[in-house]
Amino acid sequence: MAFKQVAFVLVLLSVSRSKATNISKDDDIDLEEQLKLLNKPPIKTFLTEEGDIIDCIDIDKQPAIDHPLLKNHKIQRKPKLPLSNFSKTSSATKYIQFRSRKPCPIGTVPIQRIKKEDLIRTRSLPKMPSVNMVEIEDAPPSGQHRVFLSHDHTYLIKYGASGYISVYNISTALDQFSSHNIWIETGPPDHISMIVAGWRVDPLLNADGLTRLFTYWTGDGFRDGCYNTFCQGFVQDIATGNWWLRVHDPPINVGYWPKELFVNLRNGSLHAAWGGVAKEGTNGYCPPMGNGHMPDVYTDKAAYFRKVQWMNANGESFHPYKNLPKVVDTPSCYNLLNLKLMRDPWGYLFTFGGPGGYCRA
Structure with a gap:
């Protein structure tokens, strides 16, 4: 099974192409209006080679800034805080090629074109589960099963979270998905502000079986937000308080979520988490997570996060100095082994994942 890894950070700074199902005339009008706003x-x-249409859009006319909360938002060209200690790693490490193979002209940003069938298909997507105040006995939301380490020391305000993620090419059924990702979130359950980003195989979201970068956000308890760029809000890469997405090593500034979008993420976050989510199919069977193997002390046998770190208000990154608690809601299908602080280049390390199987209680 093919494997690569990618450096990943969230920072707060100063489809087989499926056919559209039958829809009503009113729905069709609404979808056309959405497409006008997004494209x-x-x-x-x-x-692209994968069949995606990429439009190079004037940076000042990208759809994100049409969000009503961003009327007076001035686009930030690059992160403000120093992040020099994020990109130190071994030169022997293999990385996913992330840069666009065809550059857009200066002053524009690459945005994937959204089609009507994309909007119809993604209506069925479940919202990403929260890691805040999660209890083991809680029923997984919408058939989603979670395994993660959580940094819930609320006396330490998190202004970022990062880690190096191993990425595998796994297979899922059409009604399943499997992801590994980082969470940043704060607030009560009914008004949670949350950002999730990572790598995911999801035929419903992506209309294919490829492992792709994904993002998800909500500013106010799932009353708003979306995956990727299926709504306004995420500002593509070319003010203090914006949450930046940086990927690869050396890091690439993909873009950011402006602070105005979030009710409870304007002054840092109380919670950060690293781990995976897998959604069971309608038959109750779950896809593999990670590389399909249960966690192991050997990183060549199991998927892992390494150099798990959180960031303070000065842009300084730290490994957790206390052991992070783990949450595993379906141990028969997936698990997590916290190997804690290791020698370089591993840093704070854990392995995770599993084969899936019948996961419904």
Whole structure:
């Protein structure tokens, strides 16, 4: 099974192409209006090898800034806090090639074009589960099963979270997904503000079986937000308080979520978490998570997060100095082994995942 790893950080700074199902006339009108808001006139367009249409959009006209909360938002060109200690790693490490193979013109940003069938298909997507105040005995939301380490020391305000994630090419059924990701979230359950980002195999979200970068956000208890760029809000990479997404090593500034979007993430976060989520199919069977093997002390046998770190208000990153508690809601299908602080280049390390199988209680 093919394997690579990717450096990943969230920072707070100063489809087989499925056919559309039958829809009503009113729904069709609403979908057309959404497409007009999300697909701006491009300066340039190109097609990727995976079949995605990428539009190069004027940076000041990208759909994110049409969000009503961003009327007076000034686009930030790069993170403000120093992040020099994030990108130190071994030169022998293999990485996912993330940079666009066809660059957009200066002053524009690459945005995947959204089609009507994409909007119809993603209506069925469940919202990402929260890691805040999760109890083991809680029923997994929408058939989603979680395994993660949580940094819930509320006296330490988190202004970022990072880690190096191993990424595998796994297979899922059409009604399943499997992801490994980082959470940043704060607030009571009914008004949770949350950002999730990582790597995910999800035929419903992506219309294919590829392992792809994904993001999810909600600013106010799932009353708003979405995956990827299926709604306004995420500002693509070319003020203090914006949550940046940085990927790869050396890091690439993908873009950011402006602080105005969040009720409870404007002054740091109380909670951060690292781990995986897998959604069972309608038959109760779950896909593999990680590389399909249960956690192991050997990183060549199981998926892992290494150099798990959190960031303070000065942009300084720290490994957890206390053992992070783990949450595993379906140990017969997935688990997590906390190997804690190790020698470089591993840092704070854990392995996780599992084969899946029949996971319904």
